[in-house]
Amino acid sequence: MRALVLVALLAVTGCGADSGGADSGGAEAGGAVAGKVTVFAAASLTETFTRLGEDFEAAHPGVEVVFNFGGSSALAQQIAQGAPADVFASAAPANMTQVGDAGGISGEAVTFARNRxxxxxxxxxxxxxxxxxxxxxxxxxxxxxxxxxxxxxxxxxxxxxxxxxxxxxxxxxxxxxxxxxxxxxxxxxxxxxxxxxxxxxxxxxxxxxxxxxxxVNDYPIAPLAKARNAAGARAFIDHVRSDRGRAVLAEAGFDAP
Amino acid sequence: MTSTRRRARGRLPVVLVLPAVVGLAFLLVPLVGLLVRAPWDTLPEQLFSSSVGEALRLSLVCASLATVVCLVLGVPLAWLLARGDVPGRGVLRALVTVPLVLPPVVGGVALLFVLGRRGLVGQYLDAWFGISLPFTTAGVVLAEAFVAMPFLVISVEGALRAADPRYEEAAATLGASRWLAFRRVTLPSILPGVVAGTVLCWARALGEFGATITFAGNFPGETTTMPLAVYLALETDPDAAIVLSVVLLLVSVGVLAALRDRWISGPS
Known part of the structure; x- marks a missing residue:
């Protein structure tokens, strides 16, 4: 079932990626966040990230957050194959390292939650x-x-x-x-x-x-090197790590990092 | 192609040839991509590793058993749809093709709702006979049969409708029962259709993924068929996944080619 959802989501994100890319160009120049932010996140983040995405969209009018939830290893694989993503949130450091070793992430990955x-x-x-x-x-x-x-x-x-x-x-x-x-x-x-x-x-x-x-395992998050919307990616990660983000994660049963 | 040319006595029309070539390339180029990327040096090693052998054996056994199930149930069903005097035959015919349209994962969930431990039928199977089908090899066979049977039914029904019913009527006037007429007159006349349907059905069962993983789960040696093994390997070891795919491909093409030479006559 996951696989189908993934394919569907990939199709959706793939189709809309061009417009997102165009918007992000303007956003970076102006410093504001706009356009589409595509987030690849571990399946266990489905509920929390969906909620955080809605919050984020409400706080930044004109921004659309698109999620692709799935097994972290499958997501890492898709990113390696060039799937259009701005942010990767993994359920384990190993999958993040896999992407990082291939030069896939921009800057450092940070741990934003723990789970057991x-x-x-x-x-x-x-x-x-x-x-x-x-x-x-x-x-x-x-x-x-x-x-x-x-x-x-x-x-x-x-x-x-x-x-x-x-x-x-x-x-x-x-x-x-x-x-x-x-x-x-x-x-x-x-x-x-x-x-x-x-x-x-x-x-x-x-x-x-x-x-x-x-x-107990760490959940790292990082902006991706090939992000089409780098400003949006950074803003979304800040949102996840904000007090509001921590509260949502804690309510869902995650441990603080 | 040469025989066609001889018959047509002229050049092949470009309007047909051009899309045909594009179509052929569209089908074959992904295959070439797979073969180019395949790590040929580790192929023999992978081929003889126990996990690949196990998955391949399971795939072949399950696809063949599923095909038997489809033949036993599907040929009579096709006969009923083509010859039977049932009300609402058009609707029935459309319903039979539902598994073709249904995403296989949904088919798998539907099977769980019916044959799962808490399913409509499955709860009684479990309570009365202690039979639990999910996560078993029998579950794989059922999932594959569910998805593959329409291919057989459609193919056999088409053959039945194209066959001349007057031979059966003649057999009946000579005193043959309908069962005897079916066995001795109808079945031999539609044999090419049955074989073609069987081959399609087997190939579909062999590649089945969605319904299998949803209904039968994934456990090596029990329910991990080749497509499931490919999917799992793709996440961690893409090279292994390509090798598995190539193995599945070679085996299926080999079997189908052999069957075709043996059973389905070329253009006559």
Whole structure:
């Protein structure tokens, strides 16, 4: 599902990129922010960044923020292939480094939030999951992120810390795909970010676990070297790091950097 | 092309040839891009790595099983649509093509709603028989069959409608039951259509991605078919993804070419 959304969004951003580029030329000269700002952000930022984008548009009339949410590694790959993006917000430093090493970012990436994993179970917890040890149970249906994406790498650290050999039934491409499987009740338990549990409202129940300390990961954000709207990119990043931005992130369950 | 030229006895019209060549290039150039970018030196190594072999085996097995499912259910369905005396046949015919239009991921979600653990039918399968289809190889086969069956049905139905029903009627007047007439008269006459549909159906099943990953998930050896492996590899190791794609391509082109020579006669 993510892939399709990505393609659709890419098409949208691709089509509109020219006008955004033209606008940004004027914006840089005048110092004001205008035109379209294209933000590639980790799937786990979907709700917070959508909200921050609306705020940003309200504060800067004439500015349009377009998001492409997806697995951080997929986004890094798209940026490497020349996807038109102004800002990249990753769920792990590794994917940001990947883009940075290829000369893809302009200046330094800064950490703007931290996140940790939580166990997610369907409402009513039908399989009676209590902790990470239950993830080794062959009878329980388990969904995890694939190790290539940050939530999967964090899950691996958690299982190593707990000394549990997880027996997943599926390894999903991004954290939202994992969450969908829990929402539909197709799996008994999954490891997702704490923010995803909160975003799902009452449909999903979160269970904290002691090894979660080991799963804390930094979320870096950076303007991209090939940004068509450099001024807009900087302004959006400032907005994310402002008091208002921090409040929205904290409310969603992110830890402060 | 030579036979066409012989028949037409003249130059090929440019209005047809030019778009035809552009069309051919449009289809083949991306393929060339893939082949040019492929890291040929590591290809044999990748080919014989266990994960690629596993995904390839799973893809071939699942696509073939899905094709069997499609044949068993699809040929009778095509017969019903072409010959059966059912009310609202036009609507039925349109509904059969729904999986062609539906984005495969949506098809996968729809399958979850019906056959998932909490689905309309799936909850009873789970409660009464302990059968759970998502995240299993059987789930991959179902997802592929769902997406691929319309290709078979449309192809067979077309062949049935083009076939002359008078042969069946003649068989009936000679005392054959409708089942016997179908087996001995109808089926042999539409065989090329069935084979063409089967090949299309198999190829579509082999490349299936969206419905599979949504309904059956992704787990190596269980549900990770080649297209899923390609997608995952693309995020971290594009070279590996290209190798996987080339392998899938070579195998499918090989099988289809072999089938074509064997079963589908060229221009006669």
């Amino acid at each position: 994993l939580e166990i997610a179970v369907p409402r009513g917890n039908p399989a009676g999951i209590t902790g990470l040890a239950d993830f080794g149970d062959a009878d329980a249906k388990i969904a995890l992120c694939a190790e290539q994406v940050p939530c999967g790498a964090a899950a691996k650290r958690a299982f190593e810390a707990a000394g549990v050999t997880a027996r997943p039934d599926t390894l999903e491409q991004d954290v939202k795909a994992v969450l969908t499987k829990v929402r539909l009740g197709e799996v008994d338990a999954a490891l997702v970010y704490r923010t995803d549990v909160r975003a799902a409202g009452g449909e999903v129940v979160g269970i904290e676990f002691p090894e979660a300390e080991r799963t």
